Amino acid sequence: MTHSTRTRKLVLIAMLAAISFILMIFPQFPLIPAADFLKIDFSIIPILVGLYLFDLPTAFIVLILRSLLKLLLNNEGVNTWIGLPLNIVAVGTFILVFALFFKKESTTKSYVIGSSLATIAMTAAMVLANFVYAIPLYAKFANFDINQIFGASKYLVTMIIPFNLIEGALFAISFAIIFVALKSILETMSKKTNVSS
Numbered sequence: 001m002t003h004s005t006r007t008r009k010l011v012l013i014a015m016l017a018a019i020s021f022i023l024m025i026f027p028q029f030p031l032i033p034a035a036d037f038l039k040i041d042f043s044i045i046p047i048l049v050g051l052y053l054f055d056l057p058t059a060f061i062v063l064i065l066r067s068l069l070k071l072l073l074n075n076e077g078v079n080t081w082i083g084l085p086l087n088i089v090a091v092g093t094f095i096l097v098f099a100l101f102f103k104k105e106s107t108t109k110s111y112v113i114g115s116s117l118a119t120i121a122m123t124a125a126m127v128l129a130n131f132v133y134a135i136p137l138y139a140k141f142a143n144f145d146i147n148q149i150f151g152a153s154k155y156l157v158t159m160i161i162p163f164n165l166i167e168g169a170l171f172a173i174s175f176a177i178i179f180v181a182l183k184s185i186l187e188t189m190s191k192k193t194n195v196s197s
Helices: 003-025 044-053 056-073 078-099 108-141 152-181 183-193
Strands: none
Touching (some): 003 056, 056 078
16 A cells, blocks of 8 residues: 555545544434434444445444544533443444445345344344443433333333334445445545555
8 A cells, every 4th residue: 555545544534533423413313202312323324434445444443533532522421431332332333244244346135134134233232231331320320220210121122122223224224325326436435545556
């Protein structure tokens, strides 16, 4: 990789991280009326673009940089300290599984299978993470005891599982639309960023 190619890659990574951060903080909207604190953002889309342009490690670098920007520029205290690790696990799980199927020459079938399995994996990870991590910590540090308000089992089955299944589907559909709309541009960028010396 030439110096100019390496510089171009670093600039693109920084841009994707910045866009991901912006999408993370605005706009957000709830999917389940009874749990309006569960809000979806589309910060994963630039991370998936990074996966397409480069590779899985680069996608994780974009994820880490975006998360650092969140901590530095939009830290909401307890909600961020507890919620951000959950978000990192969710996005990280999705892109990890998705990357096993999504290649530059992916078929529609492999895309659907990859995004479906990524959604299922993300949902399972969020059930586990909420049960062992988020529910106890929110009760202890945020005075938000889900066990008393909803009941942990009901919360996981009727809110966490549907939310993450819908969220994963929206991620897949959104990236597919963007990928199709910008395919020629992304292909050109991919060729430029992967030119070797």
